[in-house]
Each structure stands twice: as C-alpha cells, then as structure tokens.
Amino acid sequence: MASVAKEGQSDDASGEVRFVRQYDKRPQGGLAEKRAAILEGGLKAFAQHGYTRATIDSIAFRSGVSTRTIYNHFCDKEHLFQEVIQFSAERVAQAYLAIIDRYLRKVTDLEDDFLDLGRAWVEPMPEYADHDALVRQILAEAAHIPVAAIRAWQEAGPLRVRRALAAALRRLAELGWLHVDDPESAALHFTLLVSAGQHPHRQIAPLENRTIDLVAAGIRAFLYGYAR
C-alpha cells in the first residue's frame, strides 16, 4: 500500500492548498454552507481513501473547517459517511435522470439515439468524479453499514435511475420502437452492456435473487446479439 501523504498539514492530490490557515479559506455564510462544504470534503476523502483511512482531520482540512465544526454538524464519523453517501447519490441520480430524459424523450433513429445515450451514459462527469470511487467504498463497507442506510442509498441512487430508465424503455416499447418483456431487466442489461468498458471485474449484490431468470435473460440477449 503506497503510503498516503499525510493530510491536514499539506494537502495531497493537486497540492493547491498548503499550510493555509483555516481562516483564509473559510466559506462565507451560515450553517448550510459549512454543512455543504463538509459533505463535499467528506465525499472526496471517503471516495479516495475509504471510510477508515479517511480521517476526520483530513476531511476538516479539505472542507476548510475545524474538526470541531464537523462534530457540530454531524454526530460522528459514521453518520457523516452515511450523509455523504446520500448527498452524492442524489446528485448523480439527478444527472442520469436528465440524460434519460434528454435522449429518450423523443426517438427518431433507434440506433443513433441509443448510441448517443450510451455515450452520454459513460461520458465522465467531472463535477461528480468522485462518485464512482465512493460507490466502490460503499460496496466494500456494505457489511459495516446499517441496512437502512444501504437501502436509502439504493432508493435515492441506482434504483431510482434504473426505474426511470425502465419506464423510458417501456414507453418506447409501447410506441413500437422496442420489444421489451421485462423493462427492469432491460434497463439493467442496458447499463451493464453500455458500461462494460468501465467494469474491469465483477462485483456482488446479495439484494436480489431472481438469479435464474436473469441468467436466462442475459443468455438470451447474448445469443441474440452474437448468434445472429
């Protein structure tokens, strides 16, 4: 494990900030701004280093806030993590909902429009660059996160997006553009196939067990695609 440059004194990564007194970069405004800054800093820290490695000190420093202020806004590190997850998931979900709406509201050329959709889907979104890394941390930490928090994240993020995509696909099927038996599976398959380049490996999800059905559906799609 390459040792991470100690934070809190001189920031890592970009090195923009070094030995700056907290006062200088203090976000103007009241309660809400501090809170937002902490969430943003926490997102970066948790995403890059994971829950345990991300120290409160480093989060405070990234956020331009004292550690005490963090404890004034969030009861402890664990709850901060959960709120960061929720914060980031909601924001990114919004972006995907916008993409779905933009490319699937009106379809004129099926293949062209889906290609555009696919490209938009995997186009990196620099504003939310850390979110994917955060998701990896969530998946790794899943066993140590309360079930309620996991569920809340799923509902606010991935499930919400998938449902919207499924609805869009169902609509296209009703308009005669597609043949879709199970819009939910179709939406899932779409996201998997489209971001195949992003996935180097496989990961798990013990939340659903319609495994058999999904295997069959996957095989069918695969064979339709490759068996001509």
Next chain:
Amino acid sequence: MASVAKEGQSDDASGEVRFVRQYDKRPQGGLAEKRAAILEGGLKAFAQHGYTRATIDSIAFRSGVSTRTIYNHFCDKEHLFQEVIQFSAERVAQAYLAIIDRYLRKVTDLEDDFLDLGRAWVEPMPEYADHDALVRQILAEAAHIPVAAIRAWQEAGPLRVRRALAAALRRLAELGWLHVDDPESAALHFTLLVSAGQHPHRQIAPLENRTIDLVAAGIRAFLYGYAR
C-alpha cells in the same frame, strides 16, 4: 457502521470457536501448512472486514496461529494482503477455467449448453465464498495497492479467465456456432450479462479506455437482443 464483535478473543460469525487456546486447533504439519492456514484466514478476514479493519490479531486467531508466526511468514500486513489476493484469485480462476472447459469443449445445443454454462457461472461456489467480497475490497483499496500487485492479480484472475472464455468463443465461431467479431468483448459481455443478477450497481475500471468501441458493441448487442 455496525460495530464488529471484537475478534481474537471470541470469534464472530459462526461462533464455532470461543476462547480456544491456540494449541488446541493448531494445524499439524510444517511450514507450508502454516502458510496456507494464514492465507486462508487472511482471506476470510480481509474479505469480511477490508484491509484496515482486518487486524493481524484477528487473522492470527482465525488461522489458529500466533501473530508472530504471521510475521515469520510475511514481512508485513501489506504484503500479506497482496499474497492473499494472488492466492484467492488463482484458485477461483482455476474453477472458472474448469467450467469453461466443461461446458464449451463440446457444444451440441447452443442455447441449452449456454444456459448450463451461465447457471454454472453464477452458481455460488461455497468453497470460495469469500472471493467476491475480497474483490470488492481490492477495488476499494485499489488506489493504495501498488500497480504491480493490481496487475498481477488481474493477470492471474479475471484476465486469465476472460482470455480462456474468449478463446472458447472464438473456437465456437470457427465451428460455425457463433458469429463473433471480437472474442474479448464477447467474453466480457457474456460475463456481464450472465451475472447481471449479481451486480446491483456499477463499478469502475480505469485500466482500459477503448470505451467508445465498447459502448458501440454494447449497444449493438443490446439492440440485437431487444429490438428483434
């Protein structure tokens, strides 16, 4: 984060072992056995709790070994982690290679045989139950693991399997069973589609950037599958 029951004194999970003196469950045999036991225990601990949370003490306890013995076999926690990764990756890769060989060596009914292959692919392998969790930990820790170790893992595990699958698909194409332009992509798509039920969410992989091509390929497969 649900606090984890402290290990090393009374084991968690199954609770099979509590306050057992190391002597009692000491694996018989010499050097190699100790080493194997440590790798096995490390695998469980790292998979369940992640790199930082898995303590050397807990690994020692699970392995039925003293912490000192761990340090006699592995120079430090970091290297132990890397060796555990390699160990598990190789073992699981073997299992998948066997599956590929078993179901794709001789094909008589395309759909039936691929369905069997797909079911075998996602059939949980209890012997290697922890491996998926370990992979999640690797992905989360990736930024803190030396590039060489990541690459070694990829080569020994996922890439090796994917290449074998690609070779099998290419052979089936040559025999006229399939139409496959790019066996590598086809293999990747197969694994993604087949384990769609296992993946609740998306994950990343900054190792390849033929993103555009893969998007197009994914879309094509998707449309072939769902646009009839």
Next chain:
DNA sequence: TAAAATGTACAACGAGGATTGTATACTCCC
C-alpha cells in the same frame, strides 16, 4: 452595537492496532 450562534485553535484522553523482542515450548529429523 451587543447578545446569541457558530466557528476556531489547541490540547487532552483513551482505544486500537501494527510491529518487534524474548524466553519458552514443540516437532521433526538424524
């Protein structure tokens, strides 16, 4: 402008945990 909120620096506490040294106990081979 002054009280109330809120934020900051600083220091302290306490727990957990990686790593190492050491003296003692086992095991295996000759």
Next chain:
DNA sequence: GGGAGTATACAATCCTCGTTGTACATTTTA
C-alpha cells in the same frame, strides 16, 4: 535423545485517530 527450525505467549513500543472540553474569535441578527 538432542539439536535445528519453527511456533507460542507475553509484553512493550510507538503511532494514529476519534472524540470531547475549553477559552477565544467571528458572524449573524435583532
């Protein structure tokens, strides 16, 4: 049966980090 190699228990070291208390500064608000 005894020595070499290995393992064990135990304890000590040293460091990181979450969390809290406190006195002082800043900002907001009325």
